[in-house]
Amino acid sequence: MKQLLVFIRKEFFHVFRDRRTLLIMFGLPVVQIVLFGFALSSEVKNIDIIIYDNAKDVNSTQIINKIKASSYFIMDKEVTTYSDIEKEFKKGDAKCALVFPANFGSDLVATGKAQVQIIADGSDPNIAKTVVNYITAIVSDYQQEINPAGQMQYKINPEMRMLYNEEQNGSLNFIPGVMALILMIVCTALTSVSIVKEKELGTMEVLLVSPFKPVLVLISKAVPYLILSLANFTLILFLSVYVLDVEIKGSIFLLFVESTLFIITCLSLGLLISNATNSQQAALLLSLMGMMLPTLIFTGFLMPLENMPVPFQVISNIVPARWYYLIIKSVMLKGLGFEFVWKETLVLISMTVVLLSIALKKFKIRLQ
Amino acid sequence: MNSVTLQNIKKTYDKGNVLAVDDVSFEVKEGELFGLIGPDGAGKTSIFRILTTLLLADSGSASVAGFDVVKDYRAIRNSVGYMPGKFSLYQDLTIRENLQFFATVFGTTVEANYDLIKDIYEQIKPFNNRRAGKLSGGMKQKLALCCALIHKPNVLLLDEPTTGVDVVSRREFWEMLKKLKMQGITILVSTPYMDEASLCERIALIQNGKIMSVDTPDKIIGSYPVDLYAVKSENIYKLLVDLRAYGEVASCYAFGEFLHVTMKEGSGAEQIEKYASGKGHQHVVANKIEPGIEDSFIRLMSVRDATKS
Numbered sequence: 001m002k003q004l005l006v007f008i009r010k011e012f013f014h015v016f017r018d019r020r021t022l023l024i025m026f027g028l029p030v031v032q033i034v035l036f037g038f039a040l041s042s043e044v045k046n047i048d049i050i051i052y053d054n055a056k057d058v059n060s061t062q063i064i065n066k067i068k069a070s071s072y073f074i075m076d077k078e079v080t081t082y083s084d085i086e087k088e089f090k091k092g093d094a095k096c097a098l099v100f101p102a103n104f105g106s107d108l109v110a111t112g113k114a115q116v117q118i119i120a121d122g123s124d125p126n127i128a129k130t131v132v133n134y135i136t137a138i139v140s141d142y143q144q145e146i147n148p149a150g151q152m153q154y155k156i157n158p159e160m161r162m163l164y165n166e167e168q169n170g171s172l173n174f175i176p177g178v179m180a181l182i183l184m185i186v187c188t189a190l191t192s193v194s195i196v197k198e199k200e201l202g203t204m205e206v207l208l209v210s211p212f213k214p215v216l217v218l219i220s221k222a223v224p225y226l227i228l229s230l231a232n233f234t235l236i237l238f239l240s241v242y243v244l245d246v247e248i249k250g251s252i253f254l255l256f257v258e259s260t261l262f263i264i265t266c267l268s269l270g271l272l273i274s275n276a277t278n279s280q281q282a283a284l285l286l287s288l289m290g291m292m293l294p295t296l297i298f299t300g301f302l303m304p305l306e307n308m309p310v311p312f313q314v315i316s317n318i319v320p321a322r323w324y325y326l327i328i329k330s331v332m333l334k335g336l337g338f339e340f341v342w343k344e345t346l347v348l349i350s351m352t353v354v355l356l357s358i359a360l361k362k363f364k365i366r367l368q
Numbered sequence: 369m370n371s372v373t374l375q376n377i378k379k380t381y382d383k384g385n386v387l388a389v390d391d392v393s394f395e396v397k398e399g400e401l402f403g404l405i406g407p408d409g410a411g412k413t414s415i416f417r418i419l420t421t422l423l424l425a426d427s428g429s430a431s432v433a434g435f436d437v438v439k440d441y442r443a444i445r446n447s448v449g450y451m452p453g454k455f456s457l458y459q460d461l462t463i464r465e466n467l468q469f470f471a472t473v474f475g476t477t478v479e480a481n482y483d484l485i486k487d488i489y490e491q492i493k494p495f496n497n498r499r500a501g502k503l504s505g506g507m508k509q510k511l512a513l514c515c516a517l518i519h520k521p522n523v524l525l526l527d528e529p530t531t532g533v534d535v536v537s538r539r540e541f542w543e544m545l546k547k548l549k550m551q552g553i554t555i556l557v558s559t560p561y562m563d564e565a566s567l568c569e570r571i572a573l574i575q576n577g578k579i580m581s582v583d584t585p586d587k588i589i590g591s592y593p594v595d596l597y598a599v600k601s602e603n604i605y606k607l608l609v610d611l612r613a614y615g616e617v618a619s620c621y622a623f624g625e626f627l628h629v630t631m632k633e634g635s636g637a638e639q640i641e642k643y644a645s646g647k648g649h650q651h652v653v654a655n656k657i658e659p660g661i662e663d664s665f666i667r668l669m670s671v672r673d674a675t676k677s
Contacts, residue, residue: 002472003472003473003475006468006469006472006473007469007472007473010458010461010465010469013460013461013465014458014460017460018460201456201458201459202452202454202455202456203456203457203458205422205450205452205456206450206452206456206457206470206515207473208421208422208445209420209421209422209444209445209448209450210445210446210470210473210474211445211446211473211474211475212473212474365441366421366422366423366424367417367422367423368423368424
């Protein structure tokens with residue numbers, strides 16, 4: 001037991017004395033959270049908009065002012081002919097245009113119905129859709145304002161909110177994916193590298209010719225990374241809550257339990273890789289290329305799994321991160337309890353058991 | 369009583385394509401300082417790894433401290449001290465941390481066997497807090513030896529401990545080995561340096577995976593069958609070419625500033641001098657000398673090559 005403790009302490013020395021490991025360990029989560037949270041956000045801001053106002057009456061001006069006041073639009077152009085709109089679109093100076101017909105205000109007052117035309121640059125469908133939604137929302141907002149309280153004179157009230165990314169928070173869906181990705185990289189890569197390092201430096205040779213049981217080598221390698229990964233997980237949670245304003249809806253305890261399980265899965269994978277390789281580069285390459293890409297693609301947080309061809313959907317089932325992603329999404333974002341994620345948990349447990357037993361069985365007690 | 373025995377050990381790599389150890393048998397007696405002498409690639413490290421149970425031999429049997437290397441591999445791992453050819457301690461741990469780590473791994477403490485490592489450890493103790501990766505070659509070897517000794521092993525297996533170490537440190541290292549031997553520890557050490565052979569009690573000369581001779585250094589030198597001459601002149605290279613062309617010369621090779629020459633039956637130093645002077649060499653000197661281990665090694669090698677072809 002004392003041997004194990006000393007071994008684990010030694011592993012911590014290794015980690016804390018190697019700046020690169022530390023950087024990967026704790027720099028990566030920060031960078032990824034910031035990247036995914038801000039840079040890759042799906043929100044659309046600062047859209048260039050053109051106004052073609054044929055009416056120039058009170059109502060149209062009021063709507064234009066509302067758009068001006070919104071932080072989503074930049075309005076620096078007004079055009080006087082319809083064809084100018086297309087010119088601006090072609091130059092790339094605008095993403096959308098709002099056209100008021102000549103008798104916009106009088107129509108509205110007289111008939112209770114009026115039309116505006118929203119033209120959006122469809123070459124970027126996502127942005128176009130978002131923009132149309134934004135403007136429709138502003139217009140409908142205006143409609144409510146001009147309605148006298150209690151009277152529904154104008155009954156056009158489009159249901160916007162579902163489409164409208166209510167909280168304007170784009171980072172929400174990325175967080176569980178980023179968690180899976182980071183834990184996968186940190187646990188798998190660092191564990192495999194740290195074992196292969198012993199082989200490469202020859203220290204494994206000395207360790208093997210000692211009373212220390214080879215299996216204990218694996219355990220004492222895994223324990224420090226388990227602890228560090230949990231610290232890492234805590235860091236990611238903190239960043240999500242305090243930097244990205246993501247609300248944790250479910251039980252934090254459950255999150256930690258599920259994450260520990262996933263970390264052990266990753267550690268087993270790392271141990272397995274370390275058995276198969278003999279150089280740090282090979283181990284790193286295998287764990288980064290072999291683990292990161294499948295995690296990115298088959299987890300479903302960058303692109304929906306449902307849109308993939310069936311063979312890919314089948315493959316995605318053997319990617320542990322996919323199941324972890326489902327669990328975290330359910331617990332953290334939807335606030336669901338264990339009774340809703342026990343199936344995924346069971347899948348992860350069985351994966352871990354299989355991987356770990358292969359890793360232990362395959363561990364070489366000799367050099368060849 | 370033998371501490372280490374090897375019987376007809378054979379080891380190949382690459383699915384039998386590379387023969388590393390070819391039918392090797394020898395014994396190391398208890399308390400002996402035994403040297404395995406041979407050039408790089410002779411199979412020394414393979415033999416060490418078979419003895420330390422790190423590799424499995426293709427055929428043959430071996431035992432260390434009375435334990436079979438296959439059956440009782442666990443017992444061997446518990447009891448021997450092993451120092452691999454490559455520096456194999458943690459470079460990012462300090463001297464003290466390395467020592468304490470290995471002491472704990474072997475289930476003991478630095479203090480428990482301090483008297484055994486004291487002489488060696490005292491030399492590196494001033495650098496206790498320096499990381500192993502920042503030590504000089506000689507200090508690394510001393511630290512590695514300390515770590516290999518920390519659990520008071522009966523048998524010490526040292527794979528090329530003096531390779532890449534300066535002359536002074538090498539000499540110090542051999543002094544340490546002699547002291548350890550006096551404490552009753554059996555030591556099997558390998559080295560590519562022929563001059564270190566005479567520091568061992570018995571040696572085995574190994575080449576291309578085959579043991580050529582096992583005996584005390586004196587006996588190996590004493591069994592050199594012919595007279596050996598050291599020859600030199602103004603132009604040593606031309607002399608080498610000329611002597612090799614001379615029908616009376618059996619062998620001739622460069623050795624430091626001299627050529628070492630053996631003659632066929634009945635010839636002596638005078639013939640060499642006469643022949644060389646006849647070829648126009650100035651200041652020819654030819655003296656009969658005592659052969660060294662290297663001469664024996666070269667002779668054994670050429671004899672083997674001759675019988676093979």
